[in-house]
Amino acid sequence: AENALTRRYLDRLPQRDWFAQRLASLIDYERRGVPVKRGGVYLFEYNSGRLEQDQLRLSRDPRELGEVIIDPNALAADGSISVPLWSLSPDGRWLAWAQSVGGSDWDSWRIRDLTSGEDLPEVIEGTKFTSVAWLPDASGFFYSQYPFVEGRWDDTRQVRVRWHRLGSDPAEDPVIFEVTDHPTRNPYATVTEDGQFLVxxxxxxxxxxxxYYQRxxxxxxxxxxQRLLDAWDARYEFVGNDGERFIVQTTRDAPRGRVIAIDLAKPDPADWQKLVPEAAEAIESVALLGGRLYVQSIRDAHALVRLFALDGRPLGELPLPGIGSVGNFSGRADDPEVLFGYTDFTTPWTIYRHHATSGDIELLFRPETGLDPDAFRSRQVFYTSRDGTRVPMTVITPVDREAGQPGPLVLYGYGGFNVSLLPSYSTARAAWLQAGGGYAVANLRGGGEYGEAWHQAGTKLNKQNVFDDFIAAAEWLQGNGYASREQLAIWGGSNGGLLVAAVANQRPELFAAVVPAVGVLDMLRYHTASANARQWSSDYGLAENEAEFRALYAYSPYHNLKPGECYPPTLVMADANDDRVAPWHSYKYAAALQYAQGCKHPVLIRIETNTGHxxxxxxxxxxxxxADQWAxxxxxxxxELP
Structure with missing residues (x-):
């Protein structure tokens, strides 16, 4: 009934068909992922434009298309089957690939022989979010799996690391490691490139x-x-090994991050070698490729990549084509060929190859879209939040909109889980911009733009800072002539859905429209849905703790609606198949908001039925x-559409 009501409302909007046609045109461009090279072959994701799902293609030259290896479109014509994860064996012969149905986080893994094109008979079930860790001889791999309890895979329990030998029955895969002395810690395996360590x-x-590790x-x-790093006093991310030295990215004694080397014979912190010291820029990720460390950092919400030798000597910066973001660095520690992708607000994912030894950079693939980057103006601003904190925000407007001329504008944010919002291309955003709208991205506390202190300032008892930052962004946009109250909409997804719903509750008079998508909206029960949901407590806290309960209850969108208040027009986006953020969050919130609404502004819920989060x-x-959202x-x- 709710979907029928929502459909009647959305389908009558004159803007809906325009956006559907524009989105269909803009998304129809050739797209490629960063290739992964193993055994002299390259595997990458590919979409010719309007394919429902990306294919996996194999080539001996990363500039060439090669041949289709996996085509999810042949598995389900409606696009309901996707391949979210895959891993090429070190010799390039075998492909482990995960299949997801209906957008679920649950995966089933298969192994394809790339010489014959046939899958082995075994299928591995019961996994979410796990990669696979191949042995160097490609005889099999390690993976993490939930336990099978009372006839089902139970994701309220911890995963266990198992070993699978190619051609064997997964039901017989031995458990290699599980955490037995703590109720919520989950282990995931990596095999070092030299095959000496299981990490x-x-x-x-x-x-x-x-x-932890074993030989x-x-x-x-x-x-x-061996419990190498078991203090639980900071984040530790294994990067790779240089013989008996483990290279680790950490926030210990460095909230913006640093890189250390640990001699396994002398693992005491006093003996750690400092490879990359903490800098003014927060470290986002580190990769050991081509005998060098590629250190991806963030400078005022855009990417910076610095190179270091394995003894810590600085080797300069990796030149980037613009002010944007980079990612998916791919290669091996012993191969100078390094592949990576670049994007910004008007540049789709573009693929480059860096030769680690010579320093040469080669463009491998640049997509062509229907978006004219010169038609838009992008400006980074800094505004002051309620407590005086300086917060960055990027504002994109049509170039023909004069300064100080307000117009319809969408404000987007996230503010959680150490996630940094760096410039990236979006077909959905491009359609809104081409329609004449403006778009702003606020880099709120709770993210990782300025390191762990910035993250911590937006978590648990400090979560209100995130909402204050977003409210201050809206006030700055209105006060500086970018949009009036009647022209400013807000939207966000997942944790961002929580953000916009909480802010709409606190300051409903500020906004013309609100779109919370697949949001976390009942903050007192969010952690009960799965073990994965409970791990969000590092950001949110738990209702079982009194101080955290009070903080959660103070902003929980479902619990803070006031009957009779006039709330902005709201479109709640949900998915019945969402097994990450349970859809009952959106159902409860939409029902409560419809009950509380004190004016004629519409409150609608759009429930998708065959996708996930x-x-x-x-x-x-x-x-x-x-098309529905933008209409x-x-x-x-x-x-007013062009």
Missing amino acids: YSLFDGYETSGV LDGATPVGPV GAGASTSKIINEY FVAEHTGL
């Missing part, structure tokens, strides 16, 4: 982590598990979702 990265939220004799772990959505569903926003911000 366990322990995940338990977004503040702290651990690293390997072929596929057999030797000796007891967002990953793996088909091209058609992306087009339809954003709703355009209707309530007064956007």
Whole structure:
């Protein structure tokens, strides 16, 4: 009934067809992912434009298309089957690939022989979010799996690391490691490139982590598990090894991050070698490739990549084509060929190759879209939040909109889990911009733009800072002539759905429209849905703790609606198949908001029925979702289509 009501409302909007056609045109361009090279071959994701799901293609030259290896479109014509994860064996012969149905986070893994094109008979079930760790001889891999309890895979429990030998029955895969002395820590495996070590990265939220290891004799772990980093006092991320030295990225004694080397014979912190010291810029990620460290950092919400030798000597910066973001660095520690991608607000994912030894950079693939980057003006500003904190924000407007001329504008934010919002291309955003709208991205506390202190300032008892930052962004945009109250919409997804719903509750008079998508909206029960949801407590806290309960209850969107208040026009976006943020969050919130609404502004919920939290959505569903969203926003911000 709710979907029928929402459809009647959205389908009558004159802007809906325009956005659907524009999105379909803009998304119809050739797209490629960063290739992964193994055994002299390159594997990458590919979409010719309007395919419902990306294919996997194999080539001997990263500039060439090669041949289709996996085509999810042949598995389901409606795009309901996706391949969210895959891993090429070190010799380039085998492909482990995960299949997801209906956007679910649950995966089933298969192994394809790339010489014959056939899958082996075994199928590995019961996994979420796990990669696979191949042995160098490609005889098998390690992976993390939830336990099978009472006839189902139970994701309220911890994963266990198992070993799978190619051609064997997964039901017989032995458990190699599990955490038995703590109720919420989850282990995930990595095999070092030299095959000498099996490394366990322990995940338990977004503040702290651990690293254990065992030596390997072929596929057999030797000796007891060594708890190398087990203090749980900071984040530790294993980067790679240089013989008996482990290279680790950490926030210990360095909230903006640093890189250390740990001699396994002398693991005491007093003996750690400092490779990359903490700098003014926060470290986002580190990769050991081509005998060098590629250190990706963030400078005022855009990417910076610095290179270091394995003894810590600085080797300069990696030249980037613009002010944007980079990612998916791919290669091996012993191969000078390094592949990576670049994007910014008007440049789609573009693929480059860096020769680590010579320093040469080669453009491998640049997509062509229907977006004219010169038609828009991008400006980074800094505004002051309620407590005096300086917060960055990027504002994109049509170039023909004069300074001080307000117009319809969408403000977007996230503010959580150490996630940094760096410049990136979005077809959905491009459609809104081409329609004449403006767009702003606020880099709120809770993210990782300025390191762990910035993250911590937006978590648990400090979560209100995130909402204050977003409210201050809206006030700055209105006060500086970018949009009036009647022209400013806000939207966000997941944790960003929480953000916009909480802010709409606190300051409903500021906004013309609100779109909370797949949001976390009942903050007293969010952690009960799964073990994964409980690990969000590192950012949110738990209702079982009194101080954290009071903080959660003070802003929980579901619990802070006031009957009779006039709330802005609101379109709640949900998915019945979402097994990450349970859809009951959106159902409860939408029902409570409809009950509380004290004026004639519409409160609608759009419930998708065959996608999940967002990953793996088909091209058609992306087009339809954003056509609905932008039509709703355009209707309530007064956007006049070109």
